[in-house]
Amino acid sequence: MTTEGEAHTRTIPDRIQPTPAGWESPELKGMLISASEIQSRVRELADQIQSQLPMDKPIVILPVLSGSFLFAADLVRHWRFACELDFIGLSSYGASTQPGLIDWTHKIKTDIKDKHVLVIDDILDTGQTLDEVKKELSKHHPTAIHTCVLLNKTLKTSGSTRFQADYTGFKIPDHFVVGYGLDFALKFRQLPFVGLLSPNCHGTDAD
């Protein structure tokens, strides 16, 4: 099934580009999505979301910390309508690059009753994070919960009934990626591009 968000996504092929000069690291295999590709897609997403969501009342924008901090910051810079901006926090990669148990690090504090909510996350992998977010936020009776992710790992999930985001920046192959907010053992979040982690990396604390 193709959702509205998927119909507008951009698919990234299984490619490796050289790591940009100055960012080389033995733990990085290369670059998957460049900084300029990200910036132009973020702009498109912001325009698309604002043209589709009702803007008569302020919408509550809720980035999921920590991984979405750069994506959300860039997205909201293109936001021309009234909004309330707060943060929620979940962590799922307690150990290494395999998803683990979900842990709320920052629960919602804002009143979202009868409001439209836009949840922003970095990447959709198994979907358990956004499933949990939607379940928790629903208890607060918003009018609707809309979801936006920068990345969606395609291959792992084709044919599955996994969570689908309403808005997706890029569909990517099933590799562990870092940069533009995404970390491995808290490293590489600051990269302005999305990079591929070397397969020989073993970590203890990525989320």
Ligand code: IMP
């Ligand atoms: P999900 O719950 O399996 O969908 O995973 C979502 C969360 O896991 C994301 O918000 C990320 O924090 C983290 N995650 C999933 N895949 C990756 C990856 O390739 N690199 C870094 N973090 C990831």
Ligand code: MG
């Ligand atoms: Mg995350």
